[in-house]
Amino acid sequence: MDGPADSAAPPMLQLTNLSKTFDSGHGRLVALERIGIEIGCGEFVTVVGPSGCGKSTLFNILAGLAEPDTGAKILYNGEPRMAPELLGKVAFMPQRDLLLPWRRVVDNAILPLQVEGIPRAEALKRAQPLFVEFGLSGFERHYPQQLSGGMRQRVALMRTFLFERDLTLLDEPFGALDALTRSLMQRWLLDIWQRHQRTILFITHDVDEAIFLGDRVLVMTARPGRIKLVLDVPLARPRPPEMLTSPEFIALKRQVLAAIEEESIKSFQQVAEG
Ligand SMILES: Nc1ncnc2c1ncn2[C@@H]1O[C@H](COP(=O)(O)OP(=O)(O)OP(=O)(O)O)[C@@H](O)[C@H]1O
Numbered sequence: 001m002d003g004p005a006d007s008a009a010p011p012m013l014q015l016t017n018l019s020k021t022f023d024s025g026h027g028r029l030v031a032l033e034r035i036g037i038e039i040g041c042g043e044f045v046t047v048v049g050p051s052g053c054g055k056s057t058l059f060n061i062l063a064g065l066a067e068p069d070t071g072a073k074i075l076y077n078g079e080p081r082m083a084p085e086l087l088g089k090v091a092f093m094p095q096r097d098l099l100l101p102w103r104r105v106v107d108n109a110i111l112p113l114q115v116e117g118i119p120r121a122e123a124l125k126r127a128q129p130l131f132v133e134f135g136l137s138g139f140e141r142h143y144p145q146q147l148s149g150g151m152r153q154r155v156a157l158m159r160t161f162l163f164e165r166d167l168t169l170l171d172e173p174f175g176a177l178d179a180l181t182r183s184l185m186q187r188w189l190l191d192i193w194q195r196h197q198r199t200i201l202f203i204t205h206d207v208d209e210a211i212f213l214g215d216r217v218l219v220m221t222a223r224p225g226r227i228k229l230v231l232d233v234p235l236a237r238p239r240p241p242e243m244l245t246s247p248e249f250i251a252l253k254r255q256v257l258a259a260i261e262e263e264s265i266k267s268f269q270q271v272a273e274g
């Protein structure tokens with residue numbers, strides 16, 4: 001499958017005029033400004049942008065954990081949706097893994113299924129085959145604090161995939177992985193995405209990762225976060241690892257890097273100015 005599955009269906013997600021202002025003790029902070037995007041059903045869209053540009057804030061809003069400013073419009077499958085209604089509509093892996101320290105790995109993995117009312121035995125049956133795929137076999141009965149950072153991240157990713165939803169939001173899911181595991185997980189994720197026809201929005205700081213995985217790459221501006229560039233990635237799938245050094249790949253990378261660099265410099269200046 002390449003790109004949107006059904007062009008007659010409404011986009012899976014349509015955002016219009018989405019802004020977010022925080023009112024903290026230090027004054028007002030505009031985190032997001034007039035974001036407008038459309039994500040097609042079955043698309044894999046990656047998001048890059050300087051630290052603090054509002055990527056996680058955007059995901060929190062899409063997951064129903066935060067409200068946008070008034071005037072924003074969020075359409076899921078053509079239907080308008082707002083904060084509390086959005087909870088549970090998407091599978092969300094937050095930037096921090098949020099594993100519960102008192103639950104074993106297996107019980108962390110099946111938690112969202114249990115919250116949905118699926119009996120433990122049935123949830124375990126669904127989870128079991130994934131332990132091998134995620135390289136966690138033998139660690140099912142460990143507690144999160146007995147795992148490495150990369151393993152914890154894989155438990156959180158596994159939990160997100162067990163929670164089957166039309167839209168999956170992954171906030172830097174591979175950030176804590178070593179290069180080899182990361183590239184294995186990237187290929188695994190593409191395989192899952194193609195077999196299960198999921199729609200994925202994926203935040204990363206790694207430009208290679210953004211291009212290698214995405215149908216499109218969204219580059220955000222420094223705060224306030226806006227969409228600076230939407231880049232189509234017309235590379236054929238399946239994508240072999242050698243593609244990372246192909247001239248087509250390098251040309252795309254050059255465009256993304258140029259857009260990001262400009263914004264990263266602005267973002268550092270913001271931090272320096274306080
Ligand atoms: N609950 C909050 N209250 C006040 N300000 C917040 C809150 N959450 C985020 N912010 C601010 O909003 C801005 C965007 O934060 P966000 O976490 O979305 O950035 P990000 O793009 O995910 O950064 P990173 O790449 O470092 O994860 C930051 O300036 C941050 O300080």
Ligand SMILES: [Mg+2]
Nearest residue numbers: 055056057095
């Ligand atoms: Mg973030």
